[in-house]
Amino acid sequence: MDVRIVKSEARSSYVPSSSWRRLTTLGLAIGLVCGSLLTPLAAQAEDISPQLIDQGHRLAVAADCQACHTDVLHGGKPFAGGYSIHSPLGVIYATNITPSRSAGIGDYSEAEFARALRQGVRRDGAHLYPAMPYTSYTQLTDTDIHALYAYFMHGVQPVDVQAHQTHLPFPFSIRASMAVWNALYLRDRRFRPDTSRTAEVNRGAYLAGALEHCDACHTPRNAMMAESSSRPLAGGMVGEWFAPNISSDPVSGIGGWTDEQLFSYLKTGRAAGMAQAAGGMAEAVEHSLQYLPDDDIRALIAYLRTTAPQRDPGESKPAFTYGAAASAEPSLRGLSGHHDREALRGGAQLYSGFCASCHQPDGSGSANQAYPSLFHNTATGLPNPSDLVAAMLNGVDRTVDGRQVLMPRFDRQSYVAQLSDEQIAEIANYVLQHYGNSSQRVTPGDVFEARGGGKLPLIARLQPDIVPAMLGGVLVLVLILWLVWRRWHRRFQG
Ligand code: HEC
Ligand code: HEC
Numbered sequence: 001m002d003v004r005i006v007k008s009e010a011r012s013s014y015v016p017s018s019s020w021r022r023l024t025t026l027g028l029a030i031g032l033v034c035g036s037l038l039t040p041l042a043a044q045a046e047d048i049s050p051q052l053i054d055q056g057h058r059l060a061v062a063a064d065c066q067a068c069h070t071d072v073l074h075g076g077k078p079f080a081g082g083y084s085i086h087s088p089l090g091v092i093y094a095t096n097i098t099p100s101r102s103a104g105i106g107d108y109s110e111a112e113f114a115r116a117l118r119q120g121v122r123r124d125g126a127h128l129y130p131a132m133p134y135t136s137y138t139q140l141t142d143t144d145i146h147a148l149y150a151y152f153m154h155g156v157q158p159v160d161v162q163a164h165q166t167h168l169p170f171p172f173s174i175r176a177s178m179a180v181w182n183a184l185y186l187r188d189r190r191f192r193p194d195t196s197r198t199a200e201v202n203r204g205a206y207l208a209g210a211l212e213h214c215d216a217c218h219t220p221r222n223a224m225m226a227e228s229s230s231r232p233l234a235g236g237m238v239g240e241w242f243a244p245n246i247s248s249d250p251v252s253g254i255g256g257w258t259d260e261q262l263f264s265y266l267k268t269g270r271a272a273g274m275a276q277a278a279g280g281m282a283e284a285v286e287h288s289l290q291y292l293p294d295d296d297i298r299a300l301i302a303y304l305r306t307t308a309p310q311r312d313p314g315e316s317k318p319a320f321t322y323g324a325a326a327s328a329e330p331s332l333r334g335l336s337g338h339h340d341r342e343a344l345r346g347g348a349q350l351y352s353g354f355c356a357s358c359h360q361p362d363g364s365g366s367a368n369q370a371y372p373s374l375f376h377n378t379a380t381g382l383p384n385p386s387d388l389v390a391a392m393l394n395g396v397d398r399t400v401d402g403r404q405v406l407m408p409r410f411d412r413q414s415y416v417a418q419l420s421d422e423q424i425a426e427i428a429n430y431v432l433q434h435y436g437n438s439s440q441r442v443t444p445g446d447v448f449e450a451r452g453g454g455k456l457p458l459i460a461r462l463q464p465d466i467v468p469a470m471l472g473g474v475l476v477l478v479l480i481l482w483l484v485w486r487r488w489h490r491r492f493q494g
């Protein structure tokens with residue numbers, strides 16, 4: 001109390017009059033308002049601490065912003081955009097989200113940044129395509145948005161180069177059409193912890209749903225490319241890759257995995273005798289999951305264990321239990337007593353020539369499993385052989401803890417061998433027959449489709465027909481109007 005009196009006395013001693021004081025207060029207020037309107041960044045910069053920026057950085061890693069917004073393949077600068085996402089509707093380029101004012105998001109206010117992340121609306125009001133996972137980020141808390149914003153404005157180097165522009169075919173070129181999609185499928189809600197669950201499970205749910213967006217890949221999508229809310233985490237196609245069922249189900253999902261196996265898979269991208277991460281999963285591990293604190297990985301696992309089990313009809317045993325060691329090598333070399341004609345068919349020879357050097361003639365992989373066994377491997381045991389085909393086409397490329405894991409690709413960009421649709425289908429069927437789920441078969445047509453990025457959803461298949469259909473509709477309408485007009489004209493003339 002004493003202190004306050006002294007202070008006010010001291011102030012009044014150098015402020016000439018109370019009216020002057022009021023004027024300065026008013027001036028100060030106006031200045032503050034104008035200042036905050038004109039330079040929101042500067043005003044906010046005051047509460048930006050290194051800790052907040054660091055927290056934002058960790059969130060950006062957990063939310064895997066890097067995977068899409070950095071064009072790693074072509075040596076792109078961090079967050080400068082350019083990475084192309086081959087969506088079924090066409091190529092969508094991730095934009096430059098560095099704080100550059102000319103080419104990036106330097107002019108975004110925190111509110112505009114929040115709107116882009118949660119509602120998928122750009123600063124200029126245009127809608128973003130859901131290739132940007134705002135349907136997941138919509139759950140982000142205010143605190144996390146604040147930290148992310150601080151990081152992107154103050155912790156990222158601005159890059160003044162525009163990223164590629166996205167040009168989708170009509171009618172998707174009209175971004176406003178996304179407003180209709182959002183009205184149907186965007187659940188614009190923040191994450192709310194479930195008080196009946198432990199803090200660890202809630203942390204895992206937030207990580208999985210809001211930040212890591214596991215569901216964006218692992219939940220099947222409907223004809224409109226929206227996540228199907230009735231079968232969460234039951235497995236979905238991501239281009240030519242299949243993101244398997246990771247619900248808690250012991251047969252179709254991860255219920256039969258131990259905590260150690262799941263931990264190893266999420267942290268390093270491989271769990272010996274179970275599975276390895278390629279495609280989008282390799283990216284998630286490489287850019288995000290490997291950097292998560294161990295507690296966060298454990299929280300993710302705790303959460304996965306609580307998810308509703310999704311059993312695929314017709315499945316009776318887990319994908320990682322299929323197959324056994326088998327070698328066609330003796331008959332291929334003419335060593336076996338009776339000449340096994342079956343073994344000389346294409347698949348066995350092709351496997352021997354292109355795969356056996358690493359995965360071993362009997363499919364058991366190398367001793368340390370750096371070249372994995374092809375039996376007891378979900379890639380060959382799943383009721384969907386897409387990952388086996390996609391791995392042959394695209395190879396496996398994942399850098400974890402500074403070490404690269406590499407399987408060569410065998411598509412047309414291959415430096416090792418460019419295999420045809422028929423050859424890849426033959427190898428796949430040989431592998432499925434001996435090491436995997438022998439109820440599955442791959443046709444050359446499947447391989448052709450995988451090369452083009454996988455099966456198209458209905459909305460994309462309809463796209464080429466939309467313009468003719470609209471023109472046709474207009475023609476029919478004109479014809480009807482003309483007929484009506486003619487009848488009406490005749491009646492009143494006659
Ligand atoms: C799965 C890929 C993907 C991930 C992960 C992703 N983005 Fe995006 N983002 C995109 C794409 C693609 C676009 C452009 C979409 C378009 O053009 O409609 C985009 C656009 C944006 C925009 C709009 C920028 C502009 O052009 O004005 C912002 C802001 C943004 N992202 C921020 C983020 C942040 C922050 C993260 C991490 C929390 C993130 N994104 C993670 C794909 C992604
Ligand atoms: C960008 C898409 C994408 C995202 C995001 C993603 N995954 Fe995956 N996931 C995949 C694909 C594709 C595979 C198959 C990889 C392979 O076999 O090479 C996979 C495989 C897995 C597997 C192995 C399943 C099996 O039966 O082999 C687990 C477990 C898994 N993911 C968990 C997660 C979790 C947990 C998250 C979120 C933290 C996540 N994934 C995020 C695409 C994704």
Ligand code: HEC
Binds near residue numbers: 269270354396427
């Ligand atoms: C030069 C060695 C090498 C050759 C040749 C090779 N692979 Fe691989 N393969 C690997 C490595 C390395 C991995 C990934 C291991 C990891 O992720 O830990 C792998 C992974 C796989 C996977 C699992 C992919 C996934 O997504 O889960 C399959 C299936 C596979 N290989 C099949 C084949 C087939 C079939 C051939 C022959 C056409 C072949 N490989 C040739 C080294 C090789």
